Amino acid sequence: MNPRLTVVTAGRVLRQVLRDRRTLALMLVVPVVLMCLLAWIYADGPLFERVGPTLLTVFPFVIMFVVTSVATLRERTSGTLERLLTTPMGKGDLVLGYALAFGLLAVVQGIVVTSISGWLLGLDTEASAVWLVLVVVASGVLGTSLGLLASAFAATEFQAVQLMPATVLPQFLLCGLLVPRDQLPRALELLSDVLPLSHVVDAATAVAQQVQPRGDLATPMLVIAGWIVVALVLGSLTLRRRTP
């Protein structure tokens, strides 16, 4: 592992993404539009206050998952991956470089989307907005890490997109948004306990409902951090220098 190569990779990936207007729009504009829609749907009710913070954190997870998995897949299909792996670049350097680049983008995304939802749409949480930004960013970085891992199980960009509904939608059903997790059938509750998105929702709920969320935030944030680390380690272990 070589931090210099990680930074060089992150710089190159950022340069590529910043040049791609569609990806930028998907990361920064789409979540804002979705939040506007949500606010409109729930115009006259208290529901926006209830589901708003949760969905605000779920959107970046899904979007960063797709963007990252397709970007890393492109590296594989363009032949540049084979070439990179004949240079001094380590597998960990490459995965961390991608994580760093998309992690930075997730921070920008978190700040932009949370600020606009607060100012423009009046989305309000009991805890201060800083906590909400923290959870949104964590959710985006989690999506990035899992996207990096998922791309190891796809051979084409099309397959990478197929992975999204297969892995993200079940988590969405079980994350506590439709039915609170403690009211799920026991087996599903246990399953939802290990799925990463459940903890994103737990964290968002803590921020939405508590002035001092620190206590209830600790566990979900630790689980999210754990998933990020596990996904990045597995992501670099599943990368093969020698292929058939």
Add this chain to the structure above:
Amino acid sequence: MTQDAIEIDGLRVTRRGRLVLPGLDLRVPTGQVVGLLGPSGGGKSTVMRAVVGVQEVEGGRVEVLGLPAGHPDLRHRVGYVTQAPSVYGDLTVAENVSHFARLLGVRDPGAAAREAVERVDLTSHAQSRTDALSGGQRGRASLAAALVGAPELLVLDEPTVGLDPVLRRDLWGLFRQLADDGVTLLISSHVMDEASRCDRLVLLREGEVLADDTPAHLLQRTGAADAEGAFLALVDEAAA
């Protein structure tokens, strides 16, 4: 310099259940230009992938510059150009080449990239995105990215495909110049008139070496007028 830059003994490779190289022996002498020729699907790219250490192999020994293929110390001493150009389409030629210079830890990546781009005669397109280039131009951008770290061994998979005669002549001039400076080059090609520019020719068919000789010897042995004729004679001889 008596040591060979590449030594392959009994290399055995199976790809997707298909035995591609049953047991290949090959030597590439240091400082020479060695052409790897043969029919499509004969295993040229597979041999090259084994040399740069990205091919899963079943058995045999591949030694490169005195180290096992794929050894970490080789990664800044060996340059590799894949058969399909592998550059980032959304980056310019200069950005692509300087990125590889940075990965190799070259001191002044910008200057090194300019020099490599100049060598493949692409300076006029240095600021173009590579997805806006012609196939031959993209191939040369890919080649520049392999030249940039001043490697001791260059493994080039069909570097002149899709190029006009003038450019092909210029690139072979460049390859010769590199060899004169002590660089070893293993170059695969389909274009037979390029064969005469190599120091040695290796003819590969269905994973077997049909011939490994100097171009002059090859013509003499087969009595053919040119490399293409020699090639066809040897393929027919092997098939008979």
